[in-house]
Amino acid sequence: MTATIPAWSAGLSTPSYGLVRAPGQIVFGEGCSAGLGDLVTRLGTRVLVCTDRRMGDDPAFRSLVDSLTRAGATVTVYTGVESELPVPSIEACVDRLGAGEPDVIVGVGGGSSMDFAKALAVLLTHGGSLRDYYGELRVPGPTYPVVAVPTTAGTGSEVTPVAVVTDPDQVLKVGIASPYLIPAVAVVDPVLTYGCPPALTAHTGADALAHCVEAFTAVRRPAETAALATSRVFVGKTVLTDLYALAGIELIARSLRRAASAAPDDEARRDMALAALYGGLAFGTAGTAAAHALQYPIGALTHTSHGEGVGLLLPFVMAYNASPELATVAAVLGADDAVTAVRQLMLDVGIRPTLADLGLRADQIDWVAASTMRVTRLLDNNPRPVGEAAARAIVAGAFAGDLSLGGTA
Numbered sequence: 073m074t075a076t077i078p079a080w081s082a083g084l085s086t087p088s089y090g091l092v093r094a095p096g097q098i099v100f101g102e103g104c105s106a107g108l109g110d111l112v113t114r115l116g117t118r119v120l121v122c123t124d125r126r127m128g129d130d131p132a133f134r135s136l137v138d139s140l141t142r143a144g145a146t147v148t149v150y151t152g153v154e155s156e157l158p159v160p161s162i163e164a165c166v167d168r169l170g171a172g173e174p175d176v177i178v179g180v181g182g183g184s185s186m187d188f189a190k191a192l193a194v195l196l197t198h199g200g201s202l203r204d205y206y207g208e209l210r211v212p213g214p215t216y217p218v219v220a221v222p223t224t225a226g227t228g229s230e231v232t233p234v235a236v237v238t239d240p241d242q243v244l245k246v247g248i249a250s251p252y253l254i255p256a257v258a259v260v261d262p263v264l265t266y267g268c269p270p271a272l273t274a275h276t277g278a279d280a281l282a283h284c285v286e287a288f289t290a291v292r293r294p295a296e297t298a299a300l301a302t303s304r305v306f307v308g309k310t311v312l313t314d315l316y317a318l319a320g321i322e323l324i325a326r327s328l329r330r331a332a333s334a335a336p337d338d339e340a341r342r343d344m345a346l347a348a349l350y351g352g353l354a355f356g357t358a359g360t361a362a363a364h365a366l367q368y369p370i371g372a373l374t375h376t377s378h379g380e381g382v383g384l385l386l387p388f389v390m391a392y393n394a395s396p397e398l399a400t401v402a403a404v405l406g407a408d409d410a411v412t413a414v415r416q417l418m419l420d421v422g423i424r425p426t427l428a429d430l431g432l433r434a435d436q437i438d439w440v441a442a443s444t445m446r447v448t449r450l451l452d453n454n455p456r457p458v459g460e461a462a463a464r465a466i467v468a469g470a471f472a473g474d475l476s477l478g479g480t481a
């Protein structure tokens with residue numbers, strides 16, 4: 073029997089540098105979350121479970137808590153996770169816990185709940201204020217173990233080294249990025265995503281696609297090879313993350329449209345849960361780039377979801393970058409041109425076509441371009457330098473929905 077070699081394997085990086093950081097255990101599969109209790113109690117028996125109010129009332133969530141209790145855990149449930157993760161809401165949770173510190177923190181939900189669990193673990197372990205840890209590599213050591221259980225198929229936060237929070241004193245959201253934030257265990261059960269409504273599925277799926285494409289087209293840093301694994305959180309394109317990125321793109325091309333339609337489709341949901349996981353494994357080490365950087369100020373102004381913003385921006389950034397890797401992305405998508413194929417996929421699943429549709433005003437474009445320049449952590453990772461004029465041109469293109477506007481700035 074001959075092994076099947078995927079058509080896109082020719083587009084993998086020449087095996088130069090590889091790095092992938094990941095949880096100690098990743099469990100994937102329909103029904104696997106029924107084993108949550110046994111997985112968690114191996115790490116400790118005093119368990120804090122964090123989620124948002126909606127999920128706290130969900131029968132699936134109650135089953136997860138039952139699994140923990142059956143395994144002998146003493147469980148505290150916190151359902152106060154707020155969208156956008158305001159820093160005071162995380163610090164207030166620490167105050168509420170008082171001396172009753174847990175052995176393990178479980179985050180159940182979308183990216184918000186998992187990021188909450190990670191940020192809380194940093195605070196409970198190392199004290200101080202979350203502000204002390206903004207940026208890269210500022211967490212001084214390991215934290216209480218976090219177990220992440222995603223219920224959306226998108227962020228990949230279950231495997232990544234970052235939590236994104238909102239500081240009331242800063243206009244843009246801020247990241248806390250450190251390998252110490254990578255959850256100890258990720259439990260990815262596609263069944264938990266079956267109830268996501270179409271728009272949420274489309275937005276989170278768009279986020280997963282942006283993770284895969286931005287990781288695969290990220291900058292290469294061969295000159296820094298010796299120090300890369302320790303000097304940076306996000307190291308750029310690597311031969312190991314490429315595998316996950318391309319496998320994720322293939323799954324998304326096959327299944328996002330079906331997953332985001334109103335008709336139930338378990339197979340498509342399973343593909344998307346796996347693709348989101350792959351996206352997290354790819355970008356958690358390689359990093360994301362300009363589409364994510366541009367979404368920060370646009371999200372702050374329009375209060376639209378992270379996933380819809382990055383999904384809308386992605387083809388415009390791809391057109392600007394025009395990186396040679398796009399030929400491989402096109403092959404994986406089964407299309408002649410990666411930019412127009414991604415644009416069409418986003419439109420097909422209902423991502424709004426222009427930034428004007430998201431509520432951005434023409435007189436805000438300059439501010440978005442200027443603010444994006446501050447998101448250096450992500451811009452540094454873009455394969456083509458993005459100055460303020462380029463950012464303005466990309467945003468103007470996405471504002472008008474015209475792919476020809478941003479590419480040549």
Ligand SMILES: NC(=O)c1ccc[n+]([C@@H]2O[C@H](COP(=O)([O-])OP(=O)(O)OC[C@H]3O[C@@H](n4cnc5c(N)ncnc54)[C@H](O)[C@@H]3O)[C@@H](O)[C@H]2O)c1
Nearest residue numbers: 126182183184223224227229232234236264265267268378
């Ligand atoms: N840490 C990372 O690596 C990373 C990566 C990308 C995005 N993010 C962050 O993640 C957040 C976005 O996360 P998200 O898009 O997963 O959404 P979310 O966690 O903000 O949740 C959005 C809504 O979906 C609901 N929801 C969750 N699961 C559901 C289900 N199964 N059925 C029905 N409703 C459900 C939630 O209750 C909530 O109301 C943003 O704060 C973003 O900055 C983090």
Ligand SMILES: [Fe+2]
Nearest residue numbers: 227279378382
């Ligand atoms: Fe993202």
